Amino acid sequence: MTNWLDVARDVAATLRSDAADRDRANQPPAKEVELLRHSGLLDVADWDLQQRIGRIVGAADANVGHLLGYHYLQIWRSGLFDAPFSARPGQFWAGVSNPLDAALELTPAGDGYVLNGRKTFATGAAVADRLVVSATRTDNGEKLTFLLDGKADGITYLDDWDNIGQRLTASGGVSFEDVHVTEVLGVQPAGEDPRISLAAIGFQLVLAQLYVAIAEGALQEAADYTRTKTRPWFVSGVEAATEDPYIVVAYGEMMSQTKAAGLLVDEASRQLRDASELGRKLTAAKRAEVAVTISAAKVVSTKLVNEITSRIFEQVGARGTAAKHGVDRFWRNARTLTLHDPVVYKAREVGEHFLTGARPAHTGYS
Numbered sequence: 001m002t003n004w005l006d007v008a009r010d011v012a013a014t015l016r017s018d019a020a021d022r023d024r025a026n027q028p029p030a031k032e033v034e035l036l037r038h039s040g041l042l043d044v045a046d047w048d049l050q051q052r053i054g055r056i057v058g059a060a061d062a063n064v065g066h067l068l069g070y071h072y073l074q075i076w077r078s079g080l081f082d083a084p085f086s087a088r089p090g091q092f093w094a095g096v097s098n099p100l101d102a103a104l105e106l107t108p109a110g111d112g113y114v115l116n117g118r119k120t121f122a123t124g125a126a127v128a129d130r131l132v133v134s135a136t137r138t139d140n141g142e143k144l145t146f147l148l149d150g151k152a153d154g155i156t157y158l159d160d161w162d163n164i165g166q167r168l169t170a171s172g173g174v175s176f177e178d179v180h181v182t183e184v185l186g187v188q189p190a191g192e193d194p195r196i197s198l199a200a201i202g203f204q205l206v207l208a209q210l211y212v213a214i215a216e217g218a219l220q221e222a223a224d225y226t227r228t229k230t231r232p233w234f235v236s237g238v239e240a241a242t243e244d245p246y247i248v249v250a251y252g253e254m255m256s257q258t259k260a261a262g263l264l265v266d267e268a269s270r271q272l273r274d275a276s277e278l279g280r281k282l283t284a285a286k287r288a289e290v291a292v293t294i295s296a297a298k299v300v301s302t303k304l305v306n307e308i309t310s311r312i313f314e315q316v317g318a319r320g321t322a323a324k325h326g327v328d329r330f331w332r333n334a335r336t337l338t339l340h341d342p343v344v345y346k347a348r349e350v351g352e353h354f355l356t357g358a359r360p361a362h363t364g365y366s
Contacts, residue, residue, distance in 0.1 A: 020326025099364020
């Protein structure tokens with residue numbers, strides 16, 4: 001029986017060995033997706049294993065952790081609808097459904113629809129085998145979610161992602177010109193449907209998991225550097241940086257914070273798993289509890305990853321900022337990802353629920 005955590009650790013070791021070089025090269029993540037495909041990790045179906053694998057891979061390379069987390073999420077999200085679908089072994093999934101970029105239109109045609117429009121961001125889509133897409137019908141305004149072949153005629157990937165972080169996630173735009181759609185998963189309800197709406201907070205969970213993973217990866221890289229390269233300050237009275245009490249305490253504080261955030265994210269993951277397994281029995285009240293826990297995890301993990309990825313520089317020292325070490329990639333990835341949606345609104349959701357019992361609104365982000 002395959003030990004998938006060992007497989008994930010092997011993949012992580014491969015990714016970690018040249019992560020800084022690949023970050024500088026800034027190439028589409030075709031080889032990285034092939035590594036995931038060859039390893040078999042794309043086909044892991046157990047929820048709890050997926051979460052642990054995502055953390056392991058994300059710590060080694062936040063880009064690949066992002067792609068893998070979204071891959072698992074898109075397959076899970078598709079299962080929230082009642083329509084049957086298949087996830088073929090070895091296929092990599094991505095999505096095209098930025099909630100604030102409602103630029104895709106479906107026109108009824110024959111046995112399906114014709115899709116047209118353009119999306120600004122679509123993480124992983126350019127290297128995906130299957131796409132989960134949402135668009136609005138031109139005849140009645142319904143929003144449908146459906147599946148497409150990633151290489152279908154009429155799809156153009158714009159290759160315009162050039163941000164400071166997550167450079168290898170193929171998060172650029174995509175355009176659709178008369179793309180034929182037949183594999184519809186279902187309608188996005190106009191009102192509040194607790195089960196279908198889990199998809200939005202699922203995205204938030206993936207990001208919170210990834211923030212903890214980045215913090216873990218940054219600490220591992222910084223600690224390796226401290227053990228082997230950091231020089232003790234000349235008035236410290238110690239012979240090795242690992243004996244400097246200020247450095248030791250700093251790592252102790254950062255590790256404690258990271259472990260605490262990780263435990264909160266794990267709890268949020270368990271709650272979302274349980275809510276998803278309730279199916280149509282999921283209540284609005286239960287859904288709200290899960291959403292608030294995920295929001296709390298997002299608040300804590302956001303603060304954590306931005307602090308850790310900056311503070312590690314104080315432990316590696318000036319020489320650790322050399323470009324060849326690539327330590328800055330952790331901060332750049334964290335700073336880019338944590339701007340996905342304003343975390344202050346997650347804190348507001350937690351605060352409102354605590355003070356008044358208010359439930360987070362059902363939106364594309366909550």
